[in-house]
Amino acid sequence: MKPASSQILTINGGSSSIKFALFEAGEPLRRSLDGSIDRIGLSDATFTVKGSEKFSRALAVPNHTVAVNVLMDWLEKCSDRDALTAVGHRVVHGGPKYFEPQRITPEMVEELHGLSAFDPEHMPEEILLTEAFHHRFPELPQVACFDTAFHHDMPQVARLLPIPRRYEAQGVRRYGFHGLSYAFLIGELARVGGSEAAQGRVILAHLGNGASLAAVRHGKSMDTSMSFTPTAGVPMSTRSGDLDPGLVWYLARTEKMSAKEFNEMVNFKSGLLGVSETSSDMHDLLEHETQDARAAEAVALFCYQVKKWIGAFAAALGGLDTLVFAGGIGENAPKVRARICAGLGFLGIELEEKRNAANEGVISAAAGRVTVRVIHTDEELMIARTVCRVLGITIEKQPDHEKKNMSDSEDRS
Incomplete structure (x- = not known):
């Protein structure tokens, strides 16, 4: 001890x-x-x-x-x-x-x-x-x-990449990332919403400089937007997200772009920065979108792609009970959340405007079938908890309800 x-x-x-x-x-x-x-x-x-x-x-x-x-x-x-x-x-x-x-x-x-x-x-x-x-x-x-641990037990159909199978034996598959954040968020969802919410059909949207979504059921990852590397999925601050693989060969032929240069482009010169040509920061883009069409298009592309992933993951889960926004954008950009959720009423997603503007914990309308939450993520706290568990560092006894709500998350960290 x-x-x-x-x-x-x-x-x-x-x-x-x-x-x-x-x-x-x-x-x-x-x-x-x-x-x-x-x-x-x-x-x-x-x-x-x-x-x-x-x-x-x-x-x-x-x-x-x-x-x-x-x-x-x-x-x-x-x-x-x-x-x-x-x-x-x-x-x-x-x-x-x-x-x-x-x-x-x-x-x-x-x-x-x-x-x-x-x-x-x-x-x-x-x-x-x-x-x-x-x-x-x-x-x-x-x-x-x-950071890949949370997604380790995804179904094989979600892990498998549609390339020659011999690469799977080399470890080439969909891994997913932001796992520490997702493990923390599921634990917090159990704490604030109860175990039934955490065990239901949940989409977690970690939206920050790096951005990804995860489809979760019974507290476990069913699918996630990032893939073999963190570059895949939705557009991010400087990462492209998903692209047509044929672009590699096209740029190699037309611009003599090397694989290293392509990797540099899609990781550090794309996403919000690449489309806006001015900034990788969502706050800056929102501030200038009325004067700069490029900034407006960068914001619109981000919101559109996140919306698409929510729709796809709702299909993969067979419906949706809870949507959670987290990360720097997810927690602090009401306009972005509103634009992502606009038009998703057919899934049961309806926001309450005042709650959303105030960044309240629950931002969904009472009539909506899906509970939409804003939860502050804390990867550092998740790491500290995990260290204590792995090394057997004893801390003071938790209240029973907190211990129960945290246990599932810590076991998967």
């Missing part, structure tokens, strides 16, 4: 950022601070902390190695090192082998290096972060929380 002062550090490494949070063991787990090192590799990188200590300052961090050392130096100076009990890492891709959260070992790290080809935009940096913490704090346990 760990002491009540035990602290869990969560790490979420991206291609140009490191986001982190610190939790103190207890019931509930208490977030003492969170922060980020953003724009790694650029001249205007920043180090920001919010919580028990607050600051934001410019940094010179040319790469993730320098950035993680800045973070570890700061942790050693400004936190109780003896209280730091474990580190939990969000790992985007575990391939076909790794999906259960587990303690990181040298053998796992070696195999994850081999899986970097599955997600070259995220995996190398995420592995680097685990290695850096091991070298600085060799006795500190680290846990990998795989």
